[in-house]
Amino acid sequence: MIPFNKPFLTGKETFYIEDAVKSGKISGNGKYTQLCQKFFEERYHFKKCLLTTSCTDALEMAAILLNIKEDDEVIMPSYTFVSTANAFVLRGAKIIFADSRADHPNIDETRIEALITDKTKAIVVVHYAGVACEMDTIMDIAKRHNLFVVEDAAQAIDNFYIGKNGSQPLGSIGHLSAFSFHETKNIISGEGGMLAINDPQFCDRAEILWEKGTNRSAFFKGEVDKYGWVDVGSSFLPSEIIAAFLWAQLENLDKIQDQRKMHWNNYKEKLADWAKSNNILLPFVPEYSTNNAHMFYLICESEDQRSAIIGKLKAENIMAVFHYISLHESAFYKDKHDGRFLENTQKFTDRLLRLPLYYELDTEVVVNQFLQFESAKAN
Ligand SMILES: *Cc1c(COP(=O)(O)O)cnc(C)c1O
Helix, strand or coil: CECCCCCCCCCCHHHHHHHHHHHCCCCCCCHHHHHHHHHHHHHHCCCEEEEECCHHHHHHHHHHHCCCCCCCEEEEECCCCHHHHHHHHCCCCEEEEECECCCCCCECHHHCHHHCCCCEEEEEEECHHHCCCCHHHHHHHHHHHCCEEEEECCCCCCCEEEECCEEEECCCCCCEEEEECCCCCCCCCCCCEEEEECCHHHHHHHHHHHECCECHHHHHCCCCCCCCECCCCCECCCCHHHHHHHHHHHCCHHHHHHHHHHHHHHHHHHCHHHHHHCCCECCCCCCCECCCCCCEEEECCCHHHHHHHHHHHHHCCECCECCCCCHHHCCCCCCCCCCCCCHHHHHHHHHEEEECCCCCCCHHHHHHHHHHHHHHHHC
16 A cells, blocks of 8 residues: 555654653753754754744744734635644634635735735745745735734745745744644654744743743743743643654754655656646746655646546555645635635645655656556557
8 A cells, every 4th residue: 555644764763762761851842852943943044943742833832922813814825724724813813815826825925915904913824835935025015014924834844945035944034934743744753843933022932932931941041040920821842752753853854855855856757748648737846946845746637537536546555635625615714704716725625636755655656557547548
């Protein structure tokens, strides 16, 4: 069977976990947490990083840091995971869903400005499949309207936006960014995430929220002589056991990325003719984005064609899966949405199909299956 995803282990995970356990420090913010945070701060120039128990948690921290309140409006794509929206809905915000681009599930940057009102507080972008949104345009809109930008970079580790400032790591451009280390992402810790803070005004308060609303971090750094309750907060930090696992992955980041890119390029090259003759589109990476090979997908001609391909692959024990169901049409939000039809979002909801992509995948098996469909059709 070829599953859709298979978590890759570098081999050192249990070694570092054992080290963490034996050290006697297994709660959060210990040696491995600091190693991981420092890795990200140095490699991608994020101002400050805090590991969290999920990307969902990091997004919730972002919503608290931005002081999102009842009736504030937050603009984001509809074609995304529920957590992107939930983090802001939890604070009482109204979500204003923007359509995707015609050529990519990312938010259509040309449609953001028309959605801004005097209630708008933030724009949340999602780098779908790890591919960069058009950040120069988005940051410019935010600046002119005095809005914050949050990057949902759950899928975007080790990827870059190429714009007027040259090549910038995704997650380093918005005021705040959220990453995921869920087992379906490129770099994993089972469940796990990280908040990256680029606007320095949020650094101190982020640490307080992270430590249950106390100034415990400042106390351990010797900045205050006792710690107590100073703000709202929650327990957002993961244990050292999770951070130790993540460290084993980070040590192998380049190796993991290279392997995923090899698979991605192999799919792209070998499926090109097949896709063309079946009116199927392969993933598009705009010139302003590099590719971190988080996901390989097809845009089918129709929903029926997608169902047929899923069925045929399943019969051969290959698991391909569709993705998000537009949030503006979800059971929870459809009566809160303002009724706009989001054409491109609908297209990706109905027609996008994700192929298996993981470190140990044998892409040839999947590719050959597609090519056999072709010869079956010709006969
Ligand atoms: C995976 C994902 C999340 C959620 O990540 P968790 O770590 O599971 O909370 C949020 N947004 C996007 C775009 C994702 O792909």
